[in-house]
Amino acid sequence: MLDGIWYNNGESVITGVISVDVRKHKNKAGRISVRFRRISILLFALVFCLTAALMTAAFNGVIGSISLGYARHYAISSAEALSAHITKEIGLMAKAAGSGAVADWLADEGDAEKQRLAHEELSGIVNQLYSYNLYVGFEGSRNEYQIGPNLAVNKLESALDRGNPNDVWYFDCIASDSDYILSVNIDHELRRKRVWLDYKIVRDGVPLGVICTGLEFSHIAGELFSQYDSAAMRGLILDENGVIYIDSSLLDDEAFLTGIFEAHIETEFSDPGLLDAIHGHLSDSGSSFRETGEPVVVKLPSGPHRYMTIAPIRNTGWAAVFLFDPGSMFSLRMFLPAAAIMLVLLAGFAVAANTISFRLIFRPLNQLNRSLEHLREDSQEQIYGVGRDDELGNIANTIQDLFTKSYYDALTGIRNRRYMESNLQHYMEVLSRSNGCLSVLMLDVDFFKKYNDAYGHEQGDVCLRTVAQALAGSMSRSSDFAARYGGEEFVAVLPNTDEAGARQIAEKALENIRNLQIPHKDSAVAPFVTVSVGVTTGKAAHMQSWEDYIGRADEALYASKQSGRNRVTVLTFEG
Numbered sequence: 001m002l003d004g005i006w007y008n009n010g011e012s013v014i015t016g017v018i019s020v021d022v023r024k025h026k027n028k029a030g031r032i033s034v035r036f037r038r039i040s041i042l043l044f045a046l047v048f049c050l051t052a053a054l055m056t057a058a059f060n061g062v063i064g065s066i067s068l069g070y071a072r073h074y075a076i077s078s079a080e081a082l083s084a085h086i087t088k089e090i091g092l093m094a095k096a097a098g099s100g101a102v103a104d105w106l107a108d109e110g111d112a113e114k115q116r117l118a119h120e121e122l123s124g125i126v127n128q129l130y131s132y133n134l135y136v137g138f139e140g141s142r143n144e145y146q147i148g149p150n151l152a153v154n155k156l157e158s159a160l161d162r163g164n165p166n167d168v169w170y171f172d173c174i175a176s177d178s179d180y181i182l183s184v185n186i187d188h189e190l191r192r193k194r195v196w197l198d199y200k201i202v203r204d205g206v207p208l209g210v211i212c213t214g215l216e217f218s219h220i221a222g223e224l225f226s227q228y229d230s231a232a233m234r235g236l237i238l239d240e241n242g243v244i245y246i247d248s249s250l251l252d253d254e255a256f257l258t259g260i261f262e263a264h265i266e267t268e269f270s271d272p273g274l275l276d277a278i279h280g281h282l283s284d285s286g287s288s289f290r291e292t293g294e295p296v297v298v299k300l301p302s303g304p305h306r307y308m309t310i311a312p313i314r315n316t317g318w319a320a321v322f323l324f325d326p327g328s329m330f331s332l333r334m335f336l337p338a339a340a341i342m343l344v345l346l347a348g349f350a351v352a353a354n355t356i357s358f359r360l361i362f363r364p365l366n367q368l369n370r371s372l373e374h375l376r377e378d379s380q381e382q383i384y385g386v387g388r389d390d391e392l393g394n395i396a397n398t399i400q401d402l403f404t405k406s407y408y409d410a411l412t413g414i415r416n417r418r419y420m421e422s423n424l425q426h427y428m429e430v431l432s433r434s435n436g437c438l439s440v441l442m443l444d445v446d447f448f449k450k451y452n453d454a455y456g457h458e459q460g461d462v463c464l465r466t467v468a469q470a471l472a473g474s475m476s477r478s479s480d481f482a483a484r485y486g487g488e489e490f491v492a493v494l495p496n497t498d499e500a501g502a503r504q505i506a507e508k509a510l511e512n513i514r515n516l517q518i519p520h521k522d523s524a525v526a527p528f529v530t531v532s533v534g535v536t537t538g539k540a541a542h543m544q545s546w547e548d549y550i551g552r553a554d555e556a557l558y559a560s561k562q563s564g565r566n567r568v569t570v571l572t573f574e575g
Helices: 022-028 033-055 059-097 100-107 112-126 165-175 217-225 270-279 336-377 392-408 417-432 447-457 457-475 497-517 546-562
Strands: 002-006 011-014 134-140 144-147 152-157 180-187 192-203 205-218 234-237 242-247 294-300 307-313 318-324 439-446 483-486 490-496 533-541 567-572
Touching: 002 100, 011 483, 059 192, 059 205, 059 217, 059 234, 059 318, 100 112, 100 205, 112 134, 112 144, 134 165, 134 457, 165 180, 165 318, 165 439, 165 546, 217 234, 217 242, 234 497, 270 294, 270 307, 270 318, 417 439, 417 490, 417 546, 439 447, 439 457, 439 497, 439 546, 439 567, 447 457, 457 483, 457 490, 457 497, 490 497, 497 533, 497 567, 533 546, 546 567
Parallel strands: 533 567
Antiparallel strands: 002 011, 134 144, 134 205, 144 152, 180 192, 192 205, 234 242, 234 318, 294 307, 307 318, 439 490, 439 533, 483 490
């Protein structure tokens, strides 16, 4: 691999960096092929053992076993599907609740600028919500606002009222010790039942208000249960009090979906074993279902459904309950005679052998090839195979190491120009989708040629390393990065940072480098090393390129130098 390395005098030297110790990895040779032969032999033996077992097993036992597996899978997948929806919504609402702009608006409702900044912050979150809208309640004024899919902020006519049952959600959340509350209730505008998530916003221990969003009840119910055969399966979502929120047998019941119909586990079922199993799966406090341990499978003594599975739903305190009838899922006609089973299993062995060889050899190589192709376009791409303990892992780890080295400056230890160009363009493309801000800083060491002449190139290298680390230390977010642009010039890229924030970081870098007090007797600005900084900030757009931002930052840097150096100049990006 060849990579350009900048030294402090600005000259570029090409260095070859390829060195692989084959002897170190000699013991890994042939590991995939050996694994393939062993698995083939093991699978062949397993096929014959499985054939003998199937020929001697009772059909009813096989049917029951498969049925249990299916129902267990259905309960877990439904619980995970609902949990994934809710976990995503919780994450988005936590992001909104943790936003300083949103908290500022709730603390000062009448400030139009704070509302605008909060609206900008919430706009990206609203578009990711399941229902594409949310409500915001203010503790100070008790006013309520709705932010819909068109991102308009609409103030609702009636204020939040503690005596209004429709506003209980707000006051329950404010009074709760938890960050958020989940509930199922009616959306009075749509007249439909929804799964509500109310998230409290607090600053310095003082509640400022609540943000609220909801998952459309009928859509969620359809996603979880409509794919199952209602004759064989019945799926429920219920809370710790036994209230049935979703019932697969009532997906077409308009009264149930609109909340007119209320269902409870003890009114729908009278089987003591069923009720005891559900109550027994509650936590010790009885305030939620246990989220640890495997889902429980219970055999019921009577009724149309002979088995029940209980699977907790993470982050909710609720549970998914599946009741099923094995007899309606399978019939004896589905099982072929023993000879046919033998033929099918032998054919399956041939297919499995081909599948294993593909998965162990060809598919990993294809994935490695695809990840390397993506790496040319996106330096953030993870190379497939890193961490594997075989030939493919050795190749992937070596390539990953070479690419990692190619993105760092050899002298200063921070990112190099190649990394900066690739990732600056990447951030522009990402931010352009949400109309986000992008700031770029360009920094130059004042009178650095005179420093080299006075103290020598070796000391000049030390100076550049020290300045680079001070610049990198001025940024705290993981998305921000500093890179060496060339010679004594450095660049800092600040995604989602407005002009005020960029100026603050630039001033901090300027001050940090001044405080180093690196002697510079030939500087016309100060007796120690100083820098000049140019800053530009703009709204990222698809038609822009990274060179546009670098060019504008360079203009700002030139203005700093013309104004006497040792200062920050900010120019708005005009792209």
